[in-house]
Amino acid sequence: MAVPSLLKLTVAPNPRLDDEVNEIRLHTADIVSDHIIPNEETLGLPADDPKRQQFVTEIKAFVKEAGLWAPHLPKEYGGMGVGFIAHAYMNEILAWSPYSNSLFGVVAPNSGNQTLLLKLGTEEQKKQWLEPLIAGEMQSCFSMTEPDNAGSDPRSIQTRAVKDGDHWVINGRKWFTSNAVNADFAIVMCRTEEDDGRGSVNEKMTQIIVPTDTPGFEIERSVPVWGHTGGHHCEIVYRDVRVPLANALGRQGTGHAAAQERLGDGRIFHCMNCVGQMWRAFDLMVKRATERQVHGGLLEDKQFIQGFIADSYIDIQASRLMTIRTAEIMEQGGDARTDISAIKVFVPNALARVVDRAIQVHGAMGVSGDTPLAGMFLGARTLRLADGPDEVHRILIAKNVLRAYHSGHAWDFGV
DSSP states (O other): OOOOOOOOOOOOOTTTTTTTHHHHHHHHHHHHHIIIIGHHHHHSOOOOTTHHHHHHHHHHHHHHHTSSSOOOOOOOGGGGOOHHHHHHHHHHHHHTTTTTHTTOOOOOTHHHHHHHHHHOOOOHHHHIIIIHTTSSSSSEEEEOOTSSTTOGGGOOOOOOOEETTEEEEEEEEEEEEETTTTOOOEEEEEESSSSSSSSOOOGGEEEEEEESSSSTEEEEEOOBBBBSOOOOEEEEEEEEEEEGGGGSSTTTTTHHHHHHHHHHHHHHHHHHHHHHHHHHHHHHHHHHHOOETTTEEEEESSHHHHHHHHHHHHHHHHHHHHHHHHHHHTTTTTOHHHHHHHHHHHHHHHHHHHHHHHHHHHHHGGGGGTTHHHHHHHHHHHTTTTTTTHHHHHHHHHHHHHHHHTTTTOOOOOO
């Protein structure tokens, strides 16, 4: 990908943040803008290309030396040991390039699975699965979504795990299981209770670790996404898959709650990623407008383009402030469910608008592979489905607001 030249990305210290977070943002920005973005053409080469492999090895070593490796992991596991807010602020910088996260040791779904294993795993599970995963000796996948049941309602999952002696026996079908082709193990969401009238539906789900070489674990196909075949989003059949009872992650019946916590954190990081992508798209758009001659003048002199710039500025600022506020509520232990749903609807849609305007300003180049804009646009549309579709989040917002009013309280936007 021949990336157009760009202005030096400006990240000044924020007086609202402590010195550690500001240093993380500034140092991350230097590496991304000075080393990663100028080498995106190399990073876009096939994974087995020697030139790419050499650069990846060098930049990962540089990131580790800078103390910016794996912000989601504690220091005892080789990570940065920073808090949730610092990681969120770091994410908006990493998102300037689609290659940054992996070069900083944050690779989904491995990073989410690492967090799950840290929080819920036994010492034996951490030794067997977490430590090799962090060391890069293993790959993983998260297997929850099913083709015949609404992904927006994980309680409808029908993949079942039944106890047979000292083993679970798992039967079911999953799809859009990312990284399944490369994975050494899957964390599988299963129903582990029959409809016996005890407990709620939420208490009948358990996440179970399944090695992918277990008999009965069968990848049927790679699901084509946006017309691209041969990707890593797989459809998997579980046919009498037997794994030890000890492979349950956390207490039996806690799978739904664990998944919601994983998704809640992920939605914040996704939205900060969206902000970073908007920032990059805005930079490309404005630079293009200041350089491109058309119909006797520069694009920047056209009122349509000035409107694009103004509307994009508004979208970015609104998205960023909403997401940071939500992250702060979560950091303080507050109930952020309504705000999480709000940003999950607003921010990906704002990303789509900003990127769409940037594509329009670039003309034919905007839909080519010469800029990252086409990939951003498809990612924005996909994110309106991932981690819950817009409609489900809108319903949740409305229900929470109405519940407050029915209990005799108005909604307090100042809290």
